[in-house]
Amino acid sequence: MFKGLGFIIILTFLFCPYSFAQDYIVGEGDVLKITVYEHPDLTTVARVSGEGSILFPLIGQVKVKGLTVSEVSKKIARMLADGYIVNPQVTVFIEEFRSKKATIMGEVNNPGLYQLEGDTTFLELVSKAGGLTKDAGDRAIIKRKTPTGNRVITIDLRKLIEEGDTSIDISIQDGDSIFISKAGxxxxxxxxxxxxxxxxxxxxxxxxxxxxxxxxxxxxxxxxxxxxxxxxxxxxxxxxxxxxxxxxxxxxxxxxxxxx
Structure with a gap:
């Protein structure tokens, strides 16, 4: 139905990985690599514990579970600035992603449960599921569990695929349930x-x-x-x-x- 799907996925790989990685929500089992500009002795590679924290030089235990990568960077920078380093510049990378899974059902060629390798966007998951069927409609519904309850996200497939608006090609999170509607x-x-x-x-x-x-x-x-x-x-x-x-x-x- 949507002829531009493959092209849009290629564009997503080329132009969007950094922004998506910064929005990735850190969880138990993720391995983080943390660097501080001009302080190579503080470079740390740490796995997030079952309690959701990592051990970092000078500041000790840092709770990171549930924060985005960008928020982890800012949190560590604030803690280092509190009596240790003047204006610290902290960079956080995901060295190794934990095992994440999401379900995609409805109008895709191979619906089912999929393991997410690294930071996976909506279009990447659709591609894993064999692409959209010819009967796919204009909407995708994502049901997501959050600390405050369930959240429902609607994606306009026509805007995403036919108009090429990759800004709505959001990252899929662990436990997401995606449904592709059938066209009326x-x-x-x-x-x-x-x-x-x-x-x-x-x-x-x-x-x-x-x-x-x-x-x-x-x-x-x-x-x-x-x-x-x-x-x-x-x-x-x-x-x-x-x-x-x-x-x-x-x-x-x-x-x-x-x-x-």
Whole structure:
């Protein structure tokens, strides 16, 4: 469905890794490499303990679990500045990532549970799952557990993939659950040249739907087009609809034959 997927993933690898790494949330089992500018003796490689802390020279135990890489850098800098080093410049890298897993379901070719190697973005996980199916819709829903409760994140796939807005290609976190929605469909039947089911897009009008179906046949009664719409589990028939009227997912557009 989205032809630019591979290209966007390549762009993500080329231009975005540093910013994503800075947003990575540190957890138990991660191995951090910490350097302090002009103080090579303080260079430390440490694994985050089960209590969520590391041991750093001069300042001792530092609680880092739940902080981003950027926040860890700032925290250590503040602690060093408190009586040890003037204006310390601290850099933190993830030397080794802990084992993280996320689930991706819905309209991908190989849904399931995936292990995340390093800092993995949404598009990278979609690629691991075999890419989007042809029936994929415009939205992805990410359910994420946070210290304050569950958070739901919506990703606009059209904006991300077709428009190339990689700013919304967020990092996937341990335990995330991703669902790729199925595109809504509508149906055009009767006196059109290509009666069939078509993918719904917001803002589609009756005349656009008929155009997608190849237009009217010579036998079509263009003034008697109707829509069969589901409402409250019942079918409602809208007679003699306006050609500029917007349609809804699951609508059936019926073009009757002219009596003349």
């Amino acid at each position: 469909l509508f149906y055009v039947t009767g006196e059109v040249k290509k009666p069939d089911a078509y993918r719904y897009e917001e803002g589609t009008t009756v005349i656009k739907a008929i155009t997608m179906a190849g237009g009217f046949t010579d036998k079509a009664s263009t003034s008697r087009v109707k829509i069969i719409r589901k409402k409250d589990n019942k079918e409602v028939v809208l007679e003699k609809v306006n050609m500029d009227e917007p349609i809804m997912p699951d609508d059936v557009i019926v073009v009757p034959e002219s009596f003349f």
